[in-house]
Amino acid sequence: MNMHVIGLGYVGLPVAVAFSELGNVVVGIDKNKEKIDLLQKCESTIAEAKLKDLLIKNINTKRLSFSTSLESIGKADVVTIAVDTPTISGRGGSVDLSYINTVVHDIANYLDGYTVIVIKSTVLPGTCKKIENLIKQLNPKASFDLVSIPEFLREGMAIHDIFEPDRIIIGVESQRAKNVLEKLYSPFKDKTKIFFTSRASAEMIKYASNSFLAMKITFINEISNLCEKRGCNVYDVAYAMGLDTRIGEKFLNPGPGFGGNCLPKDILALANFGKSTGSRLRLVESTIVANESRKKELAAKILHLVEEYKNPKVAFLGLSFKAGVDDCRSSPSTDIITELLDKNIDVCVYDPMAIDNSKKIFKSRVTYAVDVYNAVKDADLIAFGTECEDFKFLDWAKIGTLVRNKIIFDLRNIINSQEAKKNGFVCHIIGNSNI
Numbered sequence: 001m002n003m004h005v006i007g008l009g010y011v012g013l014p015v016a017v018a019f020s021e022l023g024n025v026v027v028g029i030d031k032n033k034e035k036i037d038l039l040q041k042c043e044s045t046i047a048e049a050k051l052k053d054l055l056i057k058n059i060n061t062k063r064l065s066f067s068t069s070l071e072s073i074g075k076a077d078v079v080t081i082a083v084d085t086p087t088i089s090g091r092g093g094s095v096d097l098s099y100i101n102t103v104v105h106d107i108a109n110y111l112d113g114y115t116v117i118v119i120k121s122t123v124l125p126g127t128c129k130k131i132e133n134l135i136k137q138l139n140p141k142a143s144f145d146l147v148s149i150p151e152f153l154r155e156g157m158a159i160h161d162i163f164e165p166d167r168i169i170i171g172v173e174s175q176r177a178k179n180v181l182e183k184l185y186s187p188f189k190d191k192t193k194i195f196f197t198s199r200a201s202a203e204m205i206k207y208a209s210n211s212f213l214a215m216k217i218t219f220i221n222e223i224s225n226l227c228e229k230r231g232c233n234v235y236d237v238a239y240a241m242g243l244d245t246r247i248g249e250k251f252l253n254p255g256p257g258f259g260g261n262c263l264p265k266d267i268l269a270l271a272n273f274g275k276s277t278g279s280r281l282r283l284v285e286s287t288i289v290a291n292e293s294r295k296k297e298l299a300a301k302i303l304h305l306v307e308e309y310k311n312p313k314v315a316f317l318g319l320s321f322k323a324g325v326d327d328c329r330s331s332p333s334t335d336i337i338t339e340l341l342d343k344n345i346d347v348c349v350y351d352p353m354a355i356d357n358s359k360k361i362f363k364s365r366v367t368y369a370v371d372v373y374n375a376v377k378d379a380d381l382i383a384f385g386t387e388c389e390d391f392k393f394l395d396w397a398k399i400g401t402l403v404r405n406k407i408i409f410d411l412r413n414i415i416n417s418q419e420a421k422k423n424g425f426v427c428h429i430i431g432n433s434n435i
């Protein structure tokens, strides 16, 4: 099939690459010329496992190409729109549809012959219907169906998640479009559940799923606080809860709160949508409040742990919103560090992947280290903000010779605390007062 993917970010680029690997002829389109130039030279523009190899392979087989121009849209059987739908700042979580609207205005008159237009961007229930009406207005002669296929890709795992999905959700209301999509998704038909539903339901499934995940994380974070106060071990609690198949083991890892470009934005949008439709989602609203408080509470705990020292220095390790990515958008680590900086704490930071992105946030407000050992020099407290694998295997004897005071605050339960303790460190680990 001929597929065009518009918007080559964390969703669009992996989708374009993966569907070319599945045998389709794919054109990836983005208005950012710099990005297209890099992709045409086989350079990946995002840090995604396995992406680069597939990019090179499919460019070489000529199944995958990139362009800034929308002119070839007429040749496409399927046009996928995967541009951002950020939150409009100061509007309580309203979804900014301006990028989608611009794309729709730009493509409407290039449509030629029957086309299935897929909305992959995260949009609230009812949006597909509005976009469909807009295209009809802009080009009354266009022959198309507009469908919703939300994406559930995790950053850093996008290629894996496209090829091994838990489920594929297709919101489609025309048999003709359904036939096209059954063909496009035929490689998955024996592998996973392909669930056809209405467009509005598909749109809601995405928001409900992300909000539920955010609630699950927040729930275990609050249980974790209680565990610390009452001498329980939250990791045992989470493990045993997860053995109940009705609950499930995943997304019960306590930490500094959920972050990233999706969960915080989507849960805010859903809460706002609930309010504006007169069906408030109080659990969702409380989750937002609890997640925001968490970062402030953790920053306060760090301040408390170093309050007796003069000009305390904190080494903060792990800056991205989770391990294995370079993305600091809505990162709990960066929010906590900002709280510390506002209280005039001296902070030295390190991250194996996200230093460049963190520089855009902190500029000269922190010191940047090249590795863990460099970061901990003269520190009074070492905080671990992501579950980076490297943090499991640190040389605690060496670190002991570098720091000023031996205090650890592990926000992800990632370090070898036994080794740290052997070397004289006092370990504070989220949700576990028994260390």
Ligand code: UDX
Binding pocket: 151, 152, 153, 154, 155, 156, 210, 213, 217, 250, 251, 252, 253, 254, 255, 256, 257, 258, 259, 260, 261, 262, 263, 321, 322, 323
């Ligand atoms: C998320 C959804 O998982 C994905 O389905 C959707 O398409 C995009 O949003 P992603 O943003 O990549 O994916 O991050 P995810 O792996 O879900 O983690 C989100 C945040 O929750 C991170 O800050 C992570 O550290 C945190 N988290 C996750 C926890 O604190 N505990 C957990 O048990 C799981």
